[in-house]
Amino acid sequence: MTIWPEPRLLPCGDGAVSVELGDEVNRELNARVLALEYLLRQRALPGVGETVPSYRALLVYYDPLVIGYEALGTTLRELCAKARPEVLPPARTVELPCCYGGELGFELDAAAEKLGLPPAELVRLHAGADYYTYFVGFTPGLPYMTGMPDRLTIPRLQNPRTKTPPGSVSIGGIQCCIYPIESPGGFWVLGRTPVRLYDPEAPDPILLRAGDHVRFRAIDRAEYDAIAAQVEAGRYAPRITG
Amino acid sequence: MSLLAVQDPGPLTTIQDLGRFGHLRVGIPTSGPMDREAFLLANRLVGNPDGAAVLECTLVGPRVEFADDRLVAVTGADMAPTLNGAPVPAWETVRVKAGDVLRLGPARTGVRAYVAVAGGLETPVVLGSRSTYVRGRLGGLGGRALRRGDRLPLGAAGAPARPRRVRPGQVPVYGGAATVAVVLGPQDDRFTAAGIAAFLAGPYELLPQSDRMGARLKGPFIEHTHGHDIVSDGVPMGGIQVIGEGQPIVLLADRQSAGGYTKIATVCSFDLRRIAQLKPGGRLSFRRVTVAEAHAMLRDSRRALDAAIE
Numbered sequence: 281m282t283i284w285p286e287p288r289l290l291p292c293g294d295g296a297v298s299v300e301l302g303d304e305v306n307r308e309l310n311a312r313v314l315a316l317e318y319l320l321r322q323r324a325l326p327g328v329g330e331t332v333p334s335y336r337a338l339l340v341y342y343d344p345l346v347i348g349y350e351a352l353g354t355t356l357r358e359l360c361a362k363a364r365p366e367v368l369p370p371a372r373t374v375e376l377p378c379c380y381g382g383e384l385g386f387e388l389d390a391a392a393e394k395l396g397l398p399p400a401e402l403v404r405l406h407a408g409a410d411y412y413t414y415f416v417g418f419t420p421g422l423p424y425m426t427g428m429p430d431r432l433t434i435p436r437l438q439n440p441r442t443k444t445p446p447g448s449v450s451i452g453g454i455q456c457c458i459y460p461i462e463s464p465g466g467f468w469v470l471g472r473t474p475v476r477l478y479d480p481e482a483p484d485p486i487l488l489r490a491g492d493h494v495r496f497r498a499i500d501r502a503e504y505d506a507i508a509a510q511v512e513a514g515r516y517a518p519r520i521t522g
Numbered sequence: 523m524s525l526l527a528v529q530d531p532g533p534l535t536t537i538q539d540l541g542r543f544g545h546l547r548v549g550i551p552t553s554g555p556m557d558r559e560a561f562l563l564a565n566r567l568v569g570n571p572d573g574a575a576v577l578e579c580t581l582v583g584p585r586v587e588f589a590d591d592r593l594v595a596v597t598g599a600d601m602a603p604t605l606n607g608a609p610v611p612a613w614e615t616v617r618v619k620a621g622d623v624l625r626l627g628p629a630r631t632g633v634r635a636y637v638a639v640a641g642g643l644e645t646p647v648v649l650g651s652r653s654t655y656v657r658g659r660l661g662g663l664g665g666r667a668l669r670r671g672d673r674l675p676l677g678a679a680g681a682p683a684r685p686r687r688v689r690p691g692q693v694p695v696y697g698g699a700a701t702v703a704v705v706l707g708p709q710d711d712r713f714t715a716a717g718i719a720a721f722l723a724g725p726y727e728l729l730p731q732s733d734r735m736g737a738r739l740k741g742p743f744i745e746h747t748h749g750h751d752i753v754s755d756g757v758p759m760g761g762i763q764v765i766g767e768g769q770p771i772v773l774l775a776d777r778q779s780a781g782g783y784t785k786i787a788t789v790c791s792f793d794l795r796r797i798a799q800l801k802p803g804g805r806l807s808f809r810r811v812t813v814a815e816a817h818a819m820l821r822d823s824r825r826a827l828d829a830a831i832e
Contacts, residue, residue, distance in 0.1 A: 290707045290708035290709075291705050291707050291708070291788070291813045292705070292707065292708055292758035292761060292785075292788045293704070293705050293758055293759070293760050293761075293788030293789060293790050293791065293816065294705065294790045294791055294792070294813065294816035294817055294819075294820050295758075295759065295791050296758040296759070296788070298707075298708045298755060298756065298758075300708070300755070303753055304753060305753060317547075329543065330543060330544060330546045330547065330552075331547055332546050332547050332756035332779055332780065333547060333756075334753075334754055334755040334756050334780050335753050335754060335755065336753050336755065337755040337756065338756075339755065339756025339757075339758060341546075341758075341759075344817045344820060345820070345821065345824070348817075349813050349814075349817070415547075415780070416547070416548045416549055417546075417547070417548065417549035417756075417778070417779035417780040418549055418754075418778045418779060418780050418781070419549055419657075419658070419778065420545075420548065420549040420550045420658050420660075421548060421549055422549055424754065424780075460549075461657070461658065478658070480648070480658060480659050480660045480665055485550075485649070485660075486545075486548040486549075486550070489548070490547070
């Protein structure tokens with residue numbers, strides 16, 4: 281796998297630096313990125329601002345009038361050497377109910393046909409997998425996840441749709457994605473979760489975190505509607521373990 | 523509590539403070555003012571702390587009525603402000619009385635004007651900030667741009683500050699071609715020498731599809747070495763993505779936190795205001811600087827800002 285022997289520090293203008301640890305989608309590599317972020321936040325260096333983890337790099341914002349580029353680089357290289365997955369707190373598992381097919385999962389049948397599988401088998405395989413969240417972002421709360429069996433690898437839609445409803449559970453390439461807000465999308469929508477991944481009115485508006493495991497539980501439309509009503513009333517909490 | 527009544531909102535007037543920090547790692551953008559320098563000067567002119575919330579007006583300004591006596595300042599784009607129909611100066615403190623109506627018109631130069639009111643706008647703080655992020659329905663008033671009939675709560679103004687103005691030589695001149703400093707990277711190694719030369723030669727024209735998320739540009743073709751896709755990573759403020767057609771997009775205050783396109787360079791923070799004030803069709807060129815040069819320029823720009831008010 282492509283993990284650089286030494287981290288690459290890439291300047292991003294006058295106020296950020298990207299610490300690149302490698303160049304691929306790989307859990308071990310991503311865990312090192314998350315570990316680096318964890319250690320850096322623990323260090324609470326004056327002048328270090330926001331951090332944005334992604335698959336293989338950590339973007340670090342800083343105030344150059346408080347901490348110099350060289351000093352920051354020295355600290356980052358030192359922390360990279362210690363950034364092992366073991367330093368991270370235990371991962372959580374979040375269970376998300378998902379209603380597959382029908383009007384909520386409007387591309388289930390088409391995706392099943394594309395994959396040469398009966399729709400029920402696609403649901404069984406999708407809901408049976410353990411998903412890993414590399415990071416959260418792009419739009420608020422959107423998890424970048426993999427974990428599907430290889431059998432479900434599917435090319436992205438040729439013509440991305442302009443609007444995807446919030447909560448849509450979808451697949452594209454080797455990835456599984458849940459849309460937190462209405463967005464354009466090039467993934468196949470298999471179902472929908474009534475749980476909100478982004479709730480601007482909640483004290484903590486983001487549900488999933490980098491490093492989380494996600495499991496889907498297949499539910500029928502009646503249960504979807506029941507949970508959606510509880511979510512609306514602010515009385516639903518998804519099962520989170522670990 | 524005093525209220526600012528919105529009689530006419532203008533096409534896109536939002537509430538912005540310094541920004542929402544700490545949530546970029548879960549995809550919530552910083553937001554905040556597109557022209558940070560004009561924003562800060564507006565607040566300082568009325569004696570507010572730097573972080574007070576103000577109005578950011580886009581292309582055409584709003585009409586607002588005051589419920590009590592206040593100090594007000596308008597900075598940024600020249601929207602020819604009037605008070606009860608009579609012209610009032612921008613870039614200096616203006617006294618308003620209860621019942622006065624401040625109106626900003628269409629921008630003659632620049633794009634974004636800032637209206638600061640002594641005491642600041644006291645709309646609810648959401649995740650540590652009052653800044654509006656319209657796409658995510660967050661902050662401001664109900665997470666949206668202002669509407670006719672909105673009534674914005676104002677904070678208590680401190681001891682009446684003495685009227686001040688920005689030194690005439692420090693008032694930025696908008697219009698004409700803008701040149702902005704960039705540091706190459708993080709993915710400049712994904713472009714050919716000819717591609718980087720074309721990018722630095724410019725000029726680029728700002729397209730009308732530009733918004734608070736990003737400035738879309740059109741100009742010389744920027745050649746990649748092999749494709750425009752990367753393993754998605756964080757998108758810095760001012761990051762310049764080059765997509766399939768070889769054209770750049772500068773990512774701004776409401777940008778996505780991460781993306782999968784190559785980034786040739788990053789615009790320096792102190793020059794972002796030049797992009798924020800560029801009208802569609804306006805010309806933009808990029809000038810390469812090193813990180814050390816960028817930091818020296820940032821210090822100069824901060825010093826100039828701190829000395830800008832008489």
